Amino acid sequence: MWANVFRKHYWRTGKCKGCGQCCTHIYVKHFKHVLNDEKEFEKLQGLFSFYSGLKIIGKDELGLIFECKHLDAETKRCKIHFWRPPICRRYPQEELFAMGGTLSDDCGFKMEPIIPFKDVLNKIQKKEERKIKKIIRS
Numbered sequence: 001m002w003a004n005v006f007r008k009h010y011w012r013t014g015k016c017k018g019c020g021q022c023c024t025h026i027y028v029k030h031f032k033h034v035l036n037d038e039k040e041f042e043k044l045q046g047l048f049s050f051y052s053g054l055k056i057i058g059k060d061e062l063g064l065i066f067e068c069k070h071l072d073a074e075t076k077r078c079k080i081h082f083w084r085p086p087i088c089r090r091y092p093q094e095e096l097f098a099m100g101g102t103l104s105d106d107c108g109f110k111m112e113p114i115i116p117f118k119d120v121l122n123k124i125q126k127k128e129e130r131k132i133k134k135i136i137r138s
Protein backbone atom coordinates (compact mmCIF):
# COMPACT_ATOMS: atom_id res chain seq x y z
CA MET A 1 0.00 0.00 0.00
CA TRP A 2 2.81 2.43 0.89
CA ALA A 3 4.48 1.79 -2.45
CA ASN A 4 1.32 2.05 -4.56
CA VAL A 5 -0.78 4.65 -2.76
CA PHE A 6 1.84 6.90 -1.20
CA ARG A 7 4.52 6.31 -3.85
CA LYS A 8 7.06 5.49 -1.16
CA HIS A 9 10.04 3.30 -1.96
CA TYR A 10 11.67 2.86 1.45
CA TRP A 11 10.80 1.84 5.00
CA ARG A 12 12.62 3.63 7.73
CA THR A 13 13.92 1.28 10.41
CA GLY A 14 16.18 1.70 13.44
CA LYS A 15 16.44 4.70 15.72
CA CYS A 16 18.51 7.80 16.31
CA LYS A 17 21.77 7.27 18.22
CA GLY A 18 22.24 10.99 18.78
CA CYS A 19 25.58 11.21 16.97
CA GLY A 20 24.75 14.66 15.53
CA GLN A 21 26.23 13.84 12.10
CA CYS A 22 23.07 14.82 10.20
CA CYS A 23 23.19 18.30 11.78
CA THR A 24 26.74 19.01 10.60
CA HIS A 25 26.60 18.22 6.89
CA ILE A 26 23.26 19.43 5.58
CA TYR A 27 22.00 20.03 2.05
CA VAL A 28 18.76 21.95 1.79
CA LYS A 29 16.17 21.32 -0.88
CA HIS A 30 14.02 24.41 -1.35
CA PHE A 31 10.93 23.32 -3.30
CA LYS A 32 12.44 21.63 -6.36
CA HIS A 33 16.11 22.56 -6.16
CA VAL A 34 18.99 22.07 -3.76
CA LEU A 35 20.26 25.45 -2.52
CA ASN A 36 23.55 26.33 -4.17
CA ASP A 37 23.49 30.11 -4.18
CA GLU A 38 24.66 32.13 -1.16
CA LYS A 39 22.54 35.17 -2.10
CA GLU A 40 19.35 33.09 -2.34
CA PHE A 41 20.17 31.53 1.02
CA GLU A 42 20.57 35.00 2.61
CA LYS A 43 17.11 36.00 1.36
CA LEU A 44 15.54 32.78 2.62
CA GLN A 45 17.06 33.24 6.07
CA GLY A 46 14.73 36.18 6.62
CA LEU A 47 11.71 34.14 5.57
CA PHE A 48 12.10 30.75 7.20
CA SER A 49 13.19 30.16 10.79
CA PHE A 50 14.91 26.86 9.94
CA TYR A 51 17.28 28.67 7.58
CA SER A 52 18.20 31.25 10.19
CA GLY A 53 19.66 28.41 12.29
CA LEU A 54 22.03 27.31 9.53
CA LYS A 55 25.51 28.48 8.62
CA ILE A 56 27.34 27.72 5.40
CA ILE A 57 30.42 25.53 5.90
CA GLY A 58 31.12 24.57 2.29
CA LYS A 59 29.88 23.92 -1.19
CA ASP A 60 30.20 21.01 -3.62
CA GLU A 61 28.68 19.83 -6.89
CA LEU A 62 25.37 19.09 -5.11
CA GLY A 63 24.99 22.48 -3.47
CA LEU A 64 25.74 24.52 -0.36
CA ILE A 65 26.71 22.55 2.73
CA PHE A 66 25.39 23.77 6.07
CA GLU A 67 25.90 23.15 9.72
CA CYS A 68 23.19 23.86 12.27
CA LYS A 69 23.98 26.46 14.93
CA HIS A 70 21.73 24.65 17.39
CA LEU A 71 23.97 21.61 17.64
CA ASP A 72 25.97 21.50 20.86
CA ALA A 73 29.55 20.94 19.66
CA GLU A 74 30.54 19.03 22.81
CA THR A 75 27.54 16.82 23.56
CA LYS A 76 26.45 16.50 19.88
CA ARG A 77 22.89 17.11 21.09
CA CYS A 78 20.32 19.50 19.71
CA LYS A 79 20.06 22.57 21.94
CA ILE A 80 16.45 23.15 20.85
CA HIS A 81 15.39 19.49 20.77
CA PHE A 82 11.90 20.17 22.16
CA TRP A 83 11.28 23.00 19.64
CA ARG A 84 13.22 21.53 16.72
CA PRO A 85 11.64 22.17 13.28
CA PRO A 86 9.37 19.60 11.59
CA ILE A 87 12.06 18.81 9.01
CA CYS A 88 14.32 17.60 11.84
CA ARG A 89 11.50 15.57 13.41
CA ARG A 90 10.87 13.78 10.11
CA TYR A 91 14.55 13.04 9.36
CA PRO A 92 15.54 10.85 7.57
CA GLN A 93 13.07 10.73 4.70
CA GLU A 94 13.64 9.10 1.34
CA GLU A 95 13.75 12.52 -0.36
CA LEU A 96 17.31 12.58 0.95
CA PHE A 97 18.27 10.04 -1.73
CA ALA A 98 16.44 11.98 -4.45
CA MET A 99 18.67 14.95 -3.58
CA GLY A 100 21.77 12.81 -4.00
CA GLY A 101 22.41 12.61 -0.26
CA THR A 102 22.98 9.54 1.91
CA LEU A 103 22.72 8.58 5.56
CA SER A 104 25.95 8.91 7.50
CA ASP A 105 27.77 5.62 8.12
CA ASP A 106 27.09 5.86 11.84
CA CYS A 107 23.40 6.71 11.56
CA GLY A 108 21.16 4.46 13.64
CA PHE A 109 18.44 4.57 10.98
CA LYS A 110 18.33 2.40 7.90
CA MET A 111 16.23 2.95 4.78
CA GLU A 112 15.12 -0.44 3.43
CA PRO A 113 13.46 -0.81 0.02
CA ILE A 114 9.72 -1.63 0.41
CA ILE A 115 9.84 -3.80 -2.70
CA PRO A 116 13.03 -5.93 -2.72
CA PHE A 117 15.44 -5.23 -5.57
CA LYS A 118 15.05 -8.78 -7.01
CA ASP A 119 11.26 -8.27 -7.30
CA VAL A 120 11.76 -5.00 -9.18
CA LEU A 121 14.27 -6.73 -11.48
CA ASN A 122 11.89 -9.65 -12.12
CA LYS A 123 9.08 -7.25 -12.99
CA ILE A 124 11.30 -5.39 -15.49
CA GLN A 125 12.53 -8.67 -17.02
CA LYS A 126 8.97 -9.98 -17.47
CA LYS A 127 7.92 -6.69 -19.07
CA GLU A 128 10.86 -6.88 -21.49
CA GLU A 129 10.06 -10.53 -22.32
CA ARG A 130 6.46 -9.59 -23.12
CA LYS A 131 7.69 -6.78 -25.41
CA ILE A 132 10.05 -9.14 -27.27
CA LYS A 133 7.29 -11.78 -27.71
CA LYS A 134 4.97 -9.11 -29.10
CA ILE A 135 7.63 -7.99 -31.62
CA ILE A 136 8.28 -11.62 -32.70
CA ARG A 137 4.54 -12.27 -33.20
CA SER A 138 4.02 -9.13 -35.32
Ligand code: SF4
Nearest residue numbers: 023068070071078088
Ligand atom coordinates in the same frame (compact mmCIF):
# COMPACT_ATOMS: atom_id res chain seq x y z
S1 SF4 B 1 17.58 22.06 14.94
FE1 SF4 B 1 18.51 20.45 16.14
S2 SF4 B 1 17.94 18.54 15.12
FE2 SF4 B 1 17.58 20.21 13.69
S3 SF4 B 1 19.47 20.36 12.44
FE3 SF4 B 1 19.66 21.78 14.19
S4 SF4 B 1 20.73 20.65 15.80
FE4 SF4 B 1 19.94 19.17 14.31
Ligand code: SF4
Nearest residue numbers: 016017020022107108
Ligand atom coordinates in the same frame (compact mmCIF):
# COMPACT_ATOMS: atom_id res chain seq x y z
S1 SF4 C 1 22.92 10.84 11.81
FE1 SF4 C 1 21.26 9.42 12.36
S2 SF4 C 1 21.83 8.64 14.42
FE2 SF4 C 1 23.04 10.49 14.05
S3 SF4 C 1 21.82 12.16 14.96
FE3 SF4 C 1 21.28 12.04 12.78
S4 SF4 C 1 19.46 10.71 12.71
FE4 SF4 C 1 20.46 10.39 14.72
